[in-house]
Amino acid sequence: LEKREKILQPLTDDGVEKQTVREAGEALSNAIQIATALRERLTNSLASAELDWSKGERSQFRKQLSRIRQVSTLGREAKEKMNLKFERQKQLRAQSKTLLTVSLLLVAFSTLLAARYLLARINQRINYIRDNIHKLAAGIPLNPLLGGADELAVLDANFQAMSQQLREAQRKEHALLNKSASLMCSLDTTGRFASVNPASLSIIGYEPDDLVGSHCANIVAKGDVEIVHQGLQNAASSTAFEATIIRKDESSVDTLWSVRPDQASNSVLCVIHDVTERKQSERIRKDLIALV
Numbered sequence: 001l002e003k004r005e006k007i008l009q010p011l012t013d014d015g016v017e018k019q020t021v022r023e024a025g026e027a028l029s030n031a032i033q034i035a036t037a038l039r040e041r042l043t044n045s046l047a048s049a050e051l052d053w054s055k056g057e058r059s060q061f062r063k064q065l066s067r068i069r070q071v072s073t074l075g076r077e078a079k080e081k082m083n084l085k086f087e088r089q090k091q092l093r094a095q096s097k098t099l100l101t102v103s104l105l106l107v108a109f110s111t112l113l114a115a116r117y118l119l120a121r122i123n124q125r126i127n128y129i130r131d132n133i134h135k136l137a138a139g140i141p142l143n144p145l146l147g148g149a150d151e152l153a154v155l156d157a158n159f160q161a162m163s164q165q166l167r168e169a170q171r172k173e174h175a176l177l178n179k180s181a182s183l184m185c186s187l188d189t190t191g192r193f194a195s196v197n198p199a200s201l202s203i204i205g206y207e208p209d210d211l212v213g214s215h216c217a218n219i220v221a222k223g224d225v226e227i228v229h230q231g232l233q234n235a236a237s238s239t240a241f242e243a244t245i246i247r248k249d250e251s252s253v254d255t256l257w258s259v260r261p262d263q264a265s266n267s268v269l270c271v272i273h274d275v276t277e278r279k280q281s282e283r284i285r286k287d288l289i290a291l292v
Helices: 001-013 015-047 055-138 153-179 199-204 220-235 278-290
Strands: 185-186 191-197 239-246 252-262 268-276
Touching: 055 199, 153 191, 199 252, 220 239, 220 252, 220 278, 252 278
Parallel strands: none
Antiparallel strands: 185 191, 185 268, 239 252, 252 268
């Protein structure tokens, strides 16, 4: 009975199989009882040297043997069904394990794809901003604003606002340089003109393009070259000095140089004023004082 209950436990989900095993167990119990009775009778008959079975007893014995065979057959069938059920459960566990593994692989693959797409998207937006930086340096119109509300979009918006302010400041500076009556220029570390405003034409007779790249000493009177050189050397802070410039037509012009360093561009900014009339007035006043 204990073995039968152990057999019945795995079959709780299958009512038909459970009923079959229960019936087989009951038939087996009955067959055991009959076999025990027959064994006792046979023992007694052998002891008395008599073994006389009636027809009814033989028929009952054959019937019980047939029942035992049926029970044995039912037991084998139940065992086969249990083995088949266990095999199915084993297959289901293997399939579940395979499915779980495949699911985990799919999740990992999907995560990698999403991460790769996100990185590609971020790189694309960073390259977009980098391209705007190059365009700003080259003076080319910038790309349209980045869409979205992420950090890169905010960074691009701030950069474009800054570039707009910078271009506006450059525009005002160029307008001031172009309208100025004084010669305004920048000199590199070697004393060569890096930029010159249009006033150079009216003051010394040279177009700005004629001066850019040439040394400032080329337009200074020989006697004042050292003065200009010393003034530029002392341009660590704002300073001023006077020097005579030779115009393109070889006439001379008295000038006042105001210079200051520009750390951002590593150059010297110069404003050259035409003071010829003031110098002439001073010379005339000196001549009149000498006559008196």
